[in-house]
Amino acid sequence: MGKDSMGLGGIKSVKYFFIGFLLLFNSIIGLCINKTDSLKSLLQNAQNDSILYTIQYELADELLLNNHTEALHYYTLSKNLSVKYQDSTHIVYNLLGISDIYSMMGEYKKALNIIQEAMMYAGNEYDLLASCHSRLSIEYDLMGKSDLSIINDRLSLKYNKLLGDSLKIAYDLHNIGSYYIAINNADSAIYYYNLSNTFIKSDIDILHAYNNSRLAIAYSDKKEYHKALLYHNKALKAFTQDSLLYDMALEEYYAALSLYKQNKEARAIKHLNNSLNYTSKLNNHDLFRTNYQLLYKIYNSQKDYKSALKYALLNQAYSDSLEKKNQENIIKNLKTQHKLLQQDEIIEATQHSNTLLSKQKKILTALTIIASSLMLISILVLILINRAWKRNKILTQKLNTANNSKQKILSIIGHDLKDSVGNLKNFTQLIQHNLINNKSITSLINKYIPMVNSTYNLLETLLVWSKSGDDNLISTPEKTSISEIISKTTDHLSHLASTKNITLNSIVESSIFYADKNMILTVLRNFVSNAIKFSHPHSTVDIIAKKISNNIIFTVRDYGVGMTQEQIDIVLKERIGKYSVGTMGEQGSGLGLALCNTLIKKHHGKISIDSIPNKGSSFVFEVPVSQKADSN
Numbered sequence: 001m002g003k004d005s006m007g008l009g010g011i012k013s014v015k016y017f018f019i020g021f022l023l024l025f026n027s028i029i030g031l032c033i034n035k036t037d038s039l040k041s042l043l044q045n046a047q048n049d050s051i052l053y054t055i056q057y058e059l060a061d062e063l064l065l066n067n068h069t070e071a072l073h074y075y076t077l078s079k080n081l082s083v084k085y086q087d088s089t090h091i092v093y094n095l096l097g098i099s100d101i102y103s104m105m106g107e108y109k110k111a112l113n114i115i116q117e118a119m120m121y122a123g124n125e126y127d128l129l130a131s132c133h134s135r136l137s138i139e140y141d142l143m144g145k146s147d148l149s150i151i152n153d154r155l156s157l158k159y160n161k162l163l164g165d166s167l168k169i170a171y172d173l174h175n176i177g178s179y180y181i182a183i184n185n186a187d188s189a190i191y192y193y194n195l196s197n198t199f200i201k202s203d204i205d206i207l208h209a210y211n212n213s214r215l216a217i218a219y220s221d222k223k224e225y226h227k228a229l230l231y232h233n234k235a236l237k238a239f240t241q242d243s244l245l246y247d248m249a250l251e252e253y254y255a256a257l258s259l260y261k262q263n264k265e266a267r268a269i270k271h272l273n274n275s276l277n278y279t280s281k282l283n284n285h286d287l288f289r290t291n292y293q294l295l296y297k298i299y300n301s302q303k304d305y306k307s308a309l310k311y312a313l314l315n316q317a318y319s320d321s322l323e324k325k326n327q328e329n330i331i332k333n334l335k336t337q338h339k340l341l342q343q344d345e346i347i348e349a350t351q352h353s354n355t356l357l358s359k360q361k362k363i364l365t366a367l368t369i370i371a372s373s374l375m376l377i378s379i380l381v382l383i384l385i386n387r388a389w390k391r392n393k394i395l396t397q398k399l400n401t402a403n404n405s406k407q408k409i410l411s412i413i414g415h416d417l418k419d420s421v422g423n424l425k426n427f428t429q430l431i432q433h434n435l436i437n438n439k440s441i442t443s444l445i446n447k448y449i450p451m452v453n454s455t456y457n458l459l460e461t462l463l464v465w466s467k468s469g470d471d472n473l474i475s476t477p478e479k480t481s482i483s484e485i486i487s488k489t490t491d492h493l494s495h496l497a498s499t500k501n502i503t504l505n506s507i508v509e510s511s512i513f514y515a516d517k518n519m520i521l522t523v524l525r526n527f528v529s530n531a532i533k534f535s536h537p538h539s540t541v542d543i544i545a546k547k548i549s550n551n552i553i554f555t556v557r558d559y560g561v562g563m564t565q566e567q568i569d570i571v572l573k574e575r576i577g578k579y580s581v582g583t584m585g586e587q588g589s590g591l592g593l594a595l596c597n598t599l600i601k602k603h604h605g606k607i608s609i610d611s612i613p614n615k616g617s618s619f620v621f622e623v624p625v626s627q628k629a630d631s632n
Contacts, residue, residue, distance in 0.1 A: 036062045053081035057090060060097055068101050075101075091121045092128045096135055103139060112139045130159035130168065137175065150179045170199040170207055177214060186221040189214065209238035213251060220258055228258045249278035249287050256294060265298050272298075289318035317431055320424075356388050424452070449499050475516035475602040477627035482511050482545045482552065489524045490543070493532065500537045500584060504528070509546035513625045515603055520623070523596040524554060527619045530593065531558035533582035534617070551605075551622045559616040568609045572597060596621070603627060 039059040046052040056078035063071040079094035095118035103111040115135050122128035137152035157172035177192035193211045200207055216231035232255040239247040252275035259268040272291050279287040292315040299307040360381065367377050430436045486508050497504050524543075531541040535558045544555040560583060571593040597607050605623035 036066075049081050049085065050087075053078040053085075053087070053090060056081070057094055057097070060094070064097065064100060068105070072098060072101050088121045088123060088125065089128065092118045092125075092132065095121070096131060099135060099139075103142065108139050108143045112136070112143075115139065126159040126163045127165075130156045130163070133159070134172070134175075146179065146182065150176065153179065166199045166201060167205070167207075170196045170205075173199065174207060174211060174214070177211075177218075181214060181218060181221070184221065186218040189218040189221075193218070206238065206242060206244075209235045209242075209247070212238070213247075213254070216254060216258070220254075220261070223261075225258045225262045229255060232258060245278045245282055246284065246287075249275045249282065249284070252278065253287070253291055253294070256291075260294065260298060265302065268298060269295070285318045289315055292318065313431070317428060320428075356384070360384065449495075475519055475599075475627065477514045478517055480513055480515050480517050480520065482513070482547075483508050485517070485520055485524060486543060486545055488521060489528055492525060493528050496529065497532050497541070500532065500535065502532055502535055502537070503540045505540050505542045507542065507544045511547040511552065513547070513552045513623070514627045515552075515623055516627075519599045519602065523599050523621060524556070526593065526596050527554075527556040527621075531556050531560070531617070531619070534558060534562075535560035536583050547625065550625050552625060553620065553622040555618060555620045557616065557618045562613040562615050562617050563609065563611040564613055568611060571609065572607065593619075 036059065039055055039062060043052070043055050043059065046055055056074045060071045060074035060078060063074065075094045075097045079091055079098070082088075082090035082094060095114050099111040099114040099118070102108075102114065115132055119129070119132045122132055133152040133156040137149045137156065140146070140148040140152060153172060153175045157169060157176070160168040160172055173192050173196035177189045177196065180186075180189040180192065193215050197208060197211050212231045213235035216228045216235065219225070219228040219231065232251055236248065236251040236255065239251055252271045256268040256271035256275065259265070259271065272295055275287065275291050279291065292311045296308050296311040296315055299305075299311060363377055363381050363384075367374055370377070431441065486506050490504050490506060494504065528541060528543060535541055539559050542555070542557040544557070546553055600607050600621050600623065603623040604627075605621060607619070607621045609617065609619055611617035
């Protein structure tokens with residue numbers, strides 16, 4: 001039983017406590033508001049720097065989950081003062097706090113670089129080195145580099161042994177055991193979990209429960225289900241005593257899974273019902289989905305197909321709900337990343353401004369001493385101020401441009417996604433309360449398929465668009481077949497076309513060219529998707545590709561609603577225009593076509609559009625047969 005077979009994204013090791021507890025106890029974050037306010041009050045009354053940066057660090061820790069941008073601000077302020085007073089302990093923990101923010105944002109490489117910077121300040125302090133290696137282990141595991149993760153776990157263990165910290169040693173041994181579970185080495189995992197228990201001085205320490213839970217999983221891997229069930233029960237007893245609902249729900253599920261593998265299905269159902277009882281209090285969609293999936297398997301094996309169908313539908317409903325939440329998290333992360341970028345720019349501008357003010361102060365002091373040089377120095381000050389004003393003006397323009405772009409994208413999100421998500425919400429509520437029958441469910445699903453596809457495509461486009469001004473958006477040419485590009489595009493969109501009974505007619509000339517395959521696919525998919533969107537049901541969309549001279553020319557022709565010249569100009573100028581509506585109510589903003597124009601320019605190609613309102617459109621893009629890697 002490896003990571004993929006656990007049903008809940010793999011084994012959650014104790015190494016993730018620093019993130020896990022934040023997420024699990026998010027419901028009590030309101031209790032921290034008073035502490036946050038108290039710390040801010042203390043901050044205003046701090047009399048010296050050593051107290052100031054200590055309070056700033058504590059405040060950042062309180063804000064870590066609730067407000068990434070504000071937490072980053074206070075971590076940075078505390079770190080800068082810690083550097084000034086050479087307080088290596090506070091420097092390290094502030095840097096680790098900053099790395100936590102970027103890790104929770106999914107920017108693991110940036111988090112990794114910050115932790116490595118923290119290690120330079122750790123010096124020979126064993127406790128600081130242990131903390132740094134423990135965090136490195138987490139980041140490497142999140143990046144899928146399990147070999148580097150276990151190396152850092154062992155280094156953390158080494159330093160904690162030198163410190164003689166029994167509890168930290170126990171946690172390190174637990175983490176190593178979790179590594180061996182992940183690579184399906186149950187015997188080694190059992191050894192390290194048992195060894196971890198020997199370093200825990202208190203029998204009531206919760207780590208005992210987690211070790212027992214993981215021992216149960218290891219014995220399940222060895223198909224020793226009787227032992228596995230004993231350890232599950234021990235863990236469940238401890239979690240129940242501490243009222244840890246999430247762990248109680250998870251442990252009941254694992255116990256049910258162990259019983260299911262022993263063909264003790266009645267007892268398994270009892271544990272699953274217990275798990276669902278705790279899950280309903282948590283409203284955890286992932287746990288709902290996992291429990292319903294196992295209930296489906298049990299009833300299906302018992303040939304109780306009515307119950308099996310019920311739980312299969314519930315499993316699918318919660319799977320769809322999780323996908324929607326993931327999409328919402330993507331949008332939230334885009335907004336937070338934008339705020340962090342603005343925060344970095346403001347900090348940089350402030351530092352620059354402070355440096356400039358310091359220089360001006362020196363100049364003014366010199367003016368009072370050297371009267372004979374008054375005129376010369378005054379001219380110099382004016383020049384410096386003028387340059388600073390110009391730089392600040394440019395910075396303001398950049399910030400306004402970034403803010404305008406954000407507002408445009410957020411307005412599209414609010415307009416294009418609100419109705420779609422609202423319809424899906426109403427649909428799931430109808431199912432939840434058993435207000436519609438199976439025939440109505442099927443009818444509504446067929447109705448919502450185009451809407452869901454359209455919404456998903458918009459989200460995908462927004463993600464690429466948000467990065468289109470970044471230096472990371474470069475073309476990487478590779479050998480590409482025209483027929484492969486066309487085939488992948490039609491395979492991807494055939495279902496969307498079938499919902500409107502539209503025929504995708506491909507006229508392809510077999511030829512090879514060099515281009516960034518993903519970018520070309522993005523452009524062609526967007527063109528064909530738009531053609532389907534604005535075509536009438538039972539019509540045809542032509543996809544034509546051929547080589548002319550040293551260029552490959554792709555043409556997508558539809559016979560639908562067409563475009564005005566004003567709409568064409570907006571697209572080709574890469575602006576976001578007014579909303580337009582497809583033939584079955586699909587919405588479009590022109591954002592995808594504007595992005596296509598940007599991608600084709602990366603290939604030194606061009607896009608042209610020929611359209612007549614109410615008669616159809618022809619979208620054409622051409623790229624050279626040979627490409628050089630884009631370094632910009």
